[in-house]
Amino acid sequence: MLRFHNTLSNQLEDFHPLNGNEVKMYICGPTVWNFAHIGNFRSFTFGDILARYLRYKGYRVTHVMNLTDVDDRIINESAKKNISIDEMTAPFITAFWEDMDAIGNLRPDIAPRATEHVAEMIEIIQTLLDNGKAYESDGSIYFRITAFPEYGKLSKIKFEGNKVGGSERIDTDKYEKEDARDFALWKLVDKSDPAGWDAPFGYGRPGWHIECSAMSMKYLGETFDIHAGGIDLQFPHHENEIAQSEGATGKLFAKYWLHGEFLKIDNEKMSKSLGNEFTLRDIIGRGFKPLAIRYLLFSVPYDKQLNFTFENLKGAESTIDRLQDFKKRLQEAHLTDGINTDLQEKVRGFLNDFEEAMDDNLNTSVALASLHNLVREVNTALAHETVLTEDRSEILHIIDKYDSVFGIFGEAKEEILDAEIEKLIEERQEARRNRNFGRSDEIRDLLAEKGIILEDTKDGVRWKRK
RNA sequence: GGCGGCAUAGCCAAGUGGUAAGGCAGAGCUCUGCAAAAGCUUUAUUCAUCGGUUCGAUUCCGAUUGCCGCCUCCA
Numbered sequence: 001m002l003r004f005h006n007t008l009s010n011q012l013e014d015f016h017p018l019n020g021n022e023v024k025m026y027i028c029g030p031t032v033w034n035f036a037h038i039g040n041f042r043s044f045t046f047g048d049i050l051a052r053y054l055r056y057k058g059y060r061v062t063h064v065m066n067l068t069d070v071d072d073r074i075i076n077e078s079a080k081k082n083i084s085i086d087e088m089t090a091p092f093i094t095a096f097w098e099d100m101d102a103i104g105n106l107r108p109d110i111a112p113r114a115t116e117h118v119a120e121m122i123e124i125i126q127t128l129l130d131n132g133k134a135y136e137s138d139g140s141i142y143f144r145i146t147a148f149p150e151y152g153k154l155s156k157i158k159f160e161g162n163k164v165g166g167s168e169r170i171d172t173d174k175y176e177k178e179d180a181r182d183f184a185l186w187k188l189v190d191k192s193d194p195a196g197w198d199a200p201f202g203y204g205r206p207g208w209h210i211e212c213s214a215m216s217m218k219y220l221g222e223t224f225d226i227h228a229g230g231i232d233l234q235f236p237h238h239e240n241e242i243a244q245s246e247g248a249t250g251k252l253f254a255k256y257w258l259h260g261e262f263l264k265i266d267n268e269k270m271s272k273s274l275g276n277e278f279t280l281r282d283i284i285g286r287g288f289k290p291l292a293i294r295y296l297l298f299s300v301p302y303d304k305q306l307n308f309t310f311e312n313l314k315g316a317e318s319t320i321d322r323l324q325d326f327k328k329r330l331q332e333a334h335l336t337d338g339i340n341t342d343l344q345e346k347v348r349g350f351l352n353d354f355e356e357a358m359d360d361n362l363n364t365s366v367a368l369a370s371l372h373n374l375v376r377e378v379n380t381a382l383a384h385e386t387v388l389t390e391d392r393s394e395i396l397h398i399i400d401k402y403d404s405v406f407g408i409f410g411e412a413k414e415e416i417l418d419a420e421i422e423k424l425i426e427e428r429q430e431a432r433r434n435r436n437f438g439r440s441d442e443i444r445d446l447l448a449e450k451g452i453i454l455e456d457t458k459d460g461v462r463w464k465r466k
Numbered sequence: 467g468g469c470g471g472c473a474u475a476g477c478c479a480a481g482u483g484g485u486a487a488g489g490c491a492g493a494g495c496u497c498u499g500c501a502a503a504a505g506c507u508u509u510a511u512u513c514a515u516c517g518g519u520u521c522g523a524u525u526c527c528g529a530u531u532g533c534c535g536c537c538u539c540c541a
Contacts, residue, residue: 028541036541043541071539157469157537183538208539230541231471237539260541261471262534269534299489300479305472305534312478315490322489325503357480365480369488376505383497383505437499444501455503462503 002057002359004226005303007234007257008154012361017225018255022060024220025051026254028212028229028237029065029111032092033073035279038293038308039263039270041103043230045294046260046302046362048105050228052405053358064219065108066212067093069115070205075195085115085195099280102290103297104407112215114206120214121206122199124248125185129201133247137176139188139202145181148243154257155235183240185210209240216254217245227254234259260302267307283313291408292317298364298406320408325464326375327399327409330382330392334459338388343381344395350374351398358405371402421452425461428454 002015017023027047030036036044044065051063069089078088100107125141128134133147145151152158184207189196196203216224222245229238238257245253262269265276284290296316300306350370357366378395381387387395403409428443444454447463455462 030541031539040541046541155536181538231535232540235536235538240538262541264534267533271540295489296478304479307478309477312490315478318491319489322503329504363480365489366487369480372488379504380506432499435499441500453502456498456501457503458497464503 003361004256004258005361006255007259010156013256015256017059018223021058022062023054023226024062024224025054025064025226025228026212026216026220026224027063027065027108027227028233029067029108030096031068031071031073032089032096033071033077034092035095035281036099037270037277037279038283038297039230039277041099041105041280041293042263042297042302042306043260044100044105045103045297047108047228048407049298049302049362049364049405050226050258051108052106052407053362056358056401056405062110062220063108064110064112064216066215067096067111067113068208068211069093069113070195070211071208075205078195095281102284103280103294104291105294106407110219112219114211114215117211117214117218118197118206120218121210122186122197124210124214124217124244125206126200127248128185128244131247134185135178136201137178140184140204141186141201142177142182143185143240143243143247145179145243148247150246151181151243152239154242155239157235157239183207183209183236185244209237210244212237213241213245213248213253216241217249222249223252224254226256226258228258228260231259231261258302261305263297263306263308265308270308286310288313289317289320291410292320295320295406295408299368301361301363301365303361323371323375324409326379327396328464329457329462330378330387330395330399332459332462333382333387333392335387335389335392336385337390339390340381340386340388343378343386343391346377347374347391347395347398350377351401354402368406371406374398374402421447421450425454425463429461 003012004015005011006013025047027044029044030040047063047065051061054061067089070085074085074088078085081088097107125134128143129136129141133144134141135144136142186199186201186204186206188202188204191203196205216227227238227241234257242253264270265274265278268274268276270277280290280293283293292313293316296308296313297306299316350373353370353373354367357363357370360366374395378387381391399409424443424447428440431437431439431443447454451465452463453465455464
C-alpha cells in the first residue's frame with residue numbers, strides 16, 4: 001500500500017486517488033528569471049520520481065508543472081534591460097527544459113505559463129470579490145483572511161506569538177490592509193506599465209499565489225490528488241493557494257500535500273550571499289555527469305535535508321558508473337542455456353523490497369539499497385557462471401522496472417567503434433597472443449588517451465568510454 | 467521572541483524497544499602477463515551529551531549542546 005506523508009494532516013496516509021486509478025498532480029515549477037540551481041532541481045527530481053513511481057504502480061498520471069514567468073524579479077530585470085517580459089524569460093525557459101532533459105526528469109504533461117492564464121486568475125479573483133473573501137484597497141485586491149477560518153491548516157502557523165517581520169524581511173506593500181496577514185491577489189499598476197493586464201477591477205498584475213490556483217484547477221479540476229513543492233513554499237505560498245482556491249470553490253483544493261526538504265551545501269544553507277549557490281550548469285561545467293547529480297539528489301528521501309558535497313557527487317558518479325557497467329556486462333556475458341529459478345526468485349525479492357520502500361513515502365535510500373543488493377547477487381552469480389540465458393532477460397526486465405523510476409542507467413545506445421580503433425584492439429589481441437606485452441600495453445595506453453578503456457574478461461575484450 | 471526538523475563509521479545515509487541497510491573512500495584475498503573490471507572478506511560493542519522509564523534504548527520521555535528551516539512572495 002502506497003503511503004505518503006501528508007503535510008495537511010502531518011501524518012502518514014494511505015494513498016487513494018479521488019477517481020479510480022487516475023492521479024492528478026501539480027508541482028510548483030521554476031520562476032524563469034535565471035538558471036535553476038540544484039536546490040530547485042532536487043524538488044523537480046522529487047516530483048519526477050513521484051510521477052514515475054505512480055506510473056510504475058499503474059496509475060494514469062496527469063503531471064502539471066507551472067512556469068512562473070511574471071514576478072517582481074522578472075519585471076525588474078526586464079525593465080532594467082528594457083526588454084519585454086517574454087524576451088527576458090524565453091532563454092531561461094529553453095535552458096530549463098535543457099536542464100530537465102539532462103538530469104533525466106521526464107517532461108510534465110502540461111507546463112502552463114502564468115502570463116497565459118491571467119484570464120483564469122481574474123475569474124477567481126472576481127469570484128472572491130463577489131463572495132466577500134476579497135476586498136479592494138487603494139486599487140489593489142487583497143484576500144480577506146478573516147473570511148477563511150481554516151487559514152493556517154497546512155502550515156499550522158499560529159499567528160499569536162509571531163513577530164511581525166520576524167524573518168527580517170520587509171513588507172513592500174505600502175497599501176492599507178485589513179489584516180497584516182492579508183495578501184495581494186491583484187496589484188494595481190500604472191497604466192503606462194507594460195507588465196500589466198486589464199481586469200474588471202482595474203489595470204494591474206496578479207499576486208504570486210493566484211497563478212497556481214488558476215492553473216492547477218484549470219488542468220486538474222477544482223479538487224485534485226497531489227500538490228507538491230519545496231518546503232519553503234508551504235508557507236505562505238501553499239497556504240494562500242488553499243485559501244484562494246477553497247475560498248472560491250468551497251471545495252477541498254488538493255487531497256495530499258507533499259513537501260520536499262532543502263538541499264544544503266557542505267552542511268550550510270545554500271545562498272547567494274554564502275557564495276555556495278550552484279546552478280545545474282555550473283556543476284555539469286565542472287565535468288560531472290548529469291545522471292550522477294540526479295542519483296545524488298534522490299539518494300536521500302525527499303522529506304529529509306540532503307547534504308550536497310562534491311566528494312559525495314564524485315561517489316555518486318562512481319556508483320552510477322558501476323551500475324551502468326553492470327548492466328552492460330550482463331547484456332554481453334556469454335551464458336549457458338537454461339534457467340536458474342533460485343536466482344530469479346532472489347532478484348524478484350529485491351524488486352519487492354524496492355516497492356515496499358517506495359510505498360513507504362518514497363524511501364529512495366532503502367529502494368536504492370535493494371538495487372545494490374541485486375547487483376551484488378547477480379555479480380556473484382555471474383562469477384560462478386550460474387546466470388543462464390533465460391535469467392538474463394528476466395533480470396534485465398527487472399532492471400528496466402527499477403530504471404523506469406530511477407532513470408539512472410542512461411540510454412542503451414549501441415556505440416560503434418571507429419574502424420581505426422577496432423583495428424588497434426585486434427592488433428593488441430594479436431600482440432597478446434604472441435606475448436608481446438610491450439606492444440599490447442602501448443596500444444592500451446594509446447586508446448586510453450582517446451578515452452577508451454579496455455578490460456580483458458574471460459568473454460573477450462570489453463571497452464568503454466571514460 | 468513564537469514554532470518545527472535534525473544529530474548514526476573518514477564522508478553521505480537507512481533504520482528499529484531486543485542489540486546497527488546501502489553507497490563512496492580505505493584494507494586484504496581471488497582473478498589477470500600487468501592492469502582494469504568483478505567477486506569474496508573486512509571497516510561503528512556503537513548511534514551528540516547527561517539523566518529517566520524498561521528485563522533491555524540508538525530507537526520512548528526530559529534536559530543540555532550544535533546544525534537547519536518557517537514566521538508574507540526563496541525549491
